[in-house]
Structure formats: C-alpha cells, structure tokens
Amino acid sequence: MRTRVAWLAGQLVLTLAVASVAVFWVLRVLPGDSAVVALGVNATPEALDQWRAAHGTDRPLIVQYLDWMGGLLHADFGTSFVTGRDLTALILDRVQVTLIIVGLGMLLALLVAIPLGTLAAVHHRSAWGTVIGGASQVGVAVPNFLVGVLLVSFVAVRARWLPAGGWVPPILDPAEFWRHAILPAVALGTVQAAIITRYVRSAVIEVMREDFLRTARASGHTRTTALVHHGLRNAGVPVVTVVGVQLAGMLVGAIVVERVFVVPGLGSLLVDAVNQRDLQAVQSIVMTLVVLVVAINFVVDLLYTVLDPRLRTGREVRA
Numbered sequence: 056m057r058t059r060v061a062w063l064a065g066q067l068v069l070t071l072a073v074a075s076v077a078v079f080w081v082l083r084v085l086p087g088d089s090a091v092v093a094l095g096v097n098a099t100p101e102a103l104d105q106w107r108a109a110h111g112t113d114r115p116l117i118v119q120y121l122d123w124m125g126g127l128l129h130a131d132f133g134t135s136f137v138t139g140r141d142l143t144a145l146i147l148d149r150v151q152v153t154l155i156i157v158g159l160g161m162l163l164a165l166l167v168a169i170p171l172g173t174l175a176a177v178h179h180r181s182a183w184g185t186v187i188g189g190a191s192q193v194g195v196a197v198p199n200f201l202v203g204v205l206l207v208s209f210v211a212v213r214a215r216w217l218p219a220g221g222w223v224p225p226i227l228d229p230a231e232f233w234r235h236a237i238l239p240a241v242a243l244g245t246v247q248a249a250i251i252t253r254y255v256r257s258a259v260i261e262v263m264r265e266d267f268l269r270t271a272r273a274s275g276h277t278r279t280t281a282l283v284h285h286g287l288r289n290a291g292v293p294v295v296t297v298v299g300v301q302l303a304g305m306l307v308g309a310i311v312v313e314r315v316f317v318v319p320g321l322g323s324l325l326v327d328a329v330n331q332r333d334l335q336a337v338q339s340i341v342m343t344l345v346v347l348v349v350a351i352n353f354v355v356d357l358l359y360t361v362l363d364p365r366l367r368t369g370r371e372v373r374a
Contacts, residue, residue: 067349080120150321159240177263203316324336
C-alpha cells in the first residue's frame with residue numbers, strides 16, 4: 056500500500072514538472088510582446104526596455120522559468136503584466152468560487168446518477184430502464200451552456216425564482232450564496248448526471264452478470280441485498296474512473312457556465328487574461344488548473360487502491 060502511494064506521488068510530481076515546462080514554453084513561443092501589450096504600440100523603445108527589465112522578461116528563458124517555478128513553490132503566482140495586481144490573492148479567491156460550483160455540480164450529479172443508474176440497470180428490461188436510458192442519452196447531447204441559458208430564461212427571468220447571475224460568498228450571506236449558486240451548479244451537474252448515469256447503469260449490469268452475485272442470490276440474498284452488499288463495490292471501480300474524468304472536465308466546462316451566470320471564478324479570470332494577453336496571469340491560471348486536474352487523478356488512483364484489493368497487494372486475489 057505504501058509503495059503504491061509513493062509511486063503515485065512520484066508520478067504526480069513528475070507530471071506537474073513536465074506540465075509546468077510545457078505551459079511555460081508554449082506561451083513563450085506565441086507571437087506578440089507583453090511589453091507592447093502593456094504599454095501600447097506607441098511606447099518608446101526606452102520605455103519598453105524599462106518595462107522588460109522591471110518584469111524580468113529580458114532575462115534568459117531558463118532563468119524566467121526557474122523564477123516562476125520558485126514563486127509557485129512558495130504559493131507566489133507573481134504580478135499581472137497588465138494590471139500590476141498581485142495574482143496570488145486573486146487566483147486563490149477565484150479558484151475557491153470555481154471549486155464550490157464544480158463541487159456542488161458533481162454532488163448533484165452523483166445524487167441523481169447513482170440511484171437512477173442503478174435503477175436503470177436493475178430494470179434494464181422494463182419500461183423504467185428504457186425511459187431512464189433514453190433520458191440520459193438526451194442529457195448527454197445537451198451542452199452545459201445551453202442548460203445554463205435555459206435556466207436563466209425560464210427560472211430566473213420568467214419565473215423569477217432565483218437570480219440570473221452574480222455571486223455572494225457563503226461567509227457573507229449563506230442564504231444569498233445558495234440563491235446564486237444553485238443555477239450554476241445545476242447547469243454543470245445536469246449533463247454530468249446524464250453521463251454518469253449511463254456508466255453506472257453499464258457497470259451495475261456487468262456486475263449483475265458475475266458469478267459471485269449469483270452465488271449470493273443462491274445463499275438466500277434478495278437481488279437488492281446482494282447488489283448492495285456485494286455488487287456496488289465492484290461496480291464502483293469503473294464509475295470512479297468516469298467521475299474523475301468528468302470532474303476534471305467540469306473545471307474546463309465551468310469557464311462557459313461562469314460566463315453565462317456572471318460568476319467571478321477561475322474560468323472568467325482566464326478568459327480576461329487571454330483577452331488582455333496577460334502572459335503571467337495566463338500561465339499561472341493554467342498551471343493552477345493543471346494542478347487541480349492532476350490532483351483529481353491522484354485521488355482517483357488512491358480510490359482504486361481502496362476499492363480493489365489487488366492493487367494494495369500487487370497480486371491477484373484468489374477465491
């Protein structure tokens with residue numbers, strides 16, 4: 056167990072190191088000059104040289120990279136090239152908003168997908184299973200931004216049940232926080248619920264065909280108790296994979312949803328930084344997203360170890 060965790064931790068560190076190099080160098084080969092973007096095309100050569108010296112962009116690229124990485128290791132994201140604002144406090148504040156929305160969206164998706172997927176699997180030859188399967192197929196085809204637009208149009212504008220946009224931190228006003236967070240979370244979670252429902256259905260159907268579940272039924276368990284006590288754990292392994300992938304995808308999908316609901320999250324900050332060609336902000340925000348995605352994959356691998364005893368022992372489990 057410890058060996059596997061150490062191996063996964065080593066993979067995480069190596070992945071982050073390679074990703075940081077890729078993010079830094081890819082952004083550096085893009086055309087354009089950050090000094091010209093910051094000062095304007097009419098800036099004098101002397102002013103441009105002073106700006107480059109002040110922000111360190113005139114130094115060798117390897118020095119710039121090491122300086123940037125040294126700052127990241129100390130939780131220092133640097134200073135915006137365009138606005139001059141400290142990026143550390145700004146990114147940490149925005150990433151909390153994104154994580155709250157993504158977390159609520161995934162929680163909603165799981166609360167819907169696990170029971171519906173299991174129900175669809177148990178009754179896969181009945182009308183209930185067909186209806187749930189068809190509804191989930193339709194949900195997969197609907198993009199998040201369309202769900203967001205529909206929610207704004209019908210729930211916020213016409214019914215006026217909830218606000219159409221904006222954000223209130225939970226520490227300031229919990230009631231208003233929930234009023235503003237529900238629609239973005241539903242917009243993110245609806246499509247994910249449809250996707251995960253289909254995978255839960257497939258995983259449970261596969262488990263129901265296994266010999267050990269038939270043995271449990273033969274020993275006196277009902278279909279439901281056999282599935283709950285012996286089947287869902289095994290079905291959880293492939294579902295965990297899908298949840299991890301979808302959770303990482305939700306971080307990217309949150310960019311569009313944040314725009315629809317005017318939520319000041321990390322995605323909105325990234326779009327603004329790209330439009331302003333704020334190189335320092337873009338590379339720090341992208342690296343933050345990379346860290347989150349890699350961390351999610353690390354947690355998923357750890358869950359594999361918990362769910363599958365073969366990964367803890369490194370050997371096949373014999374009956």
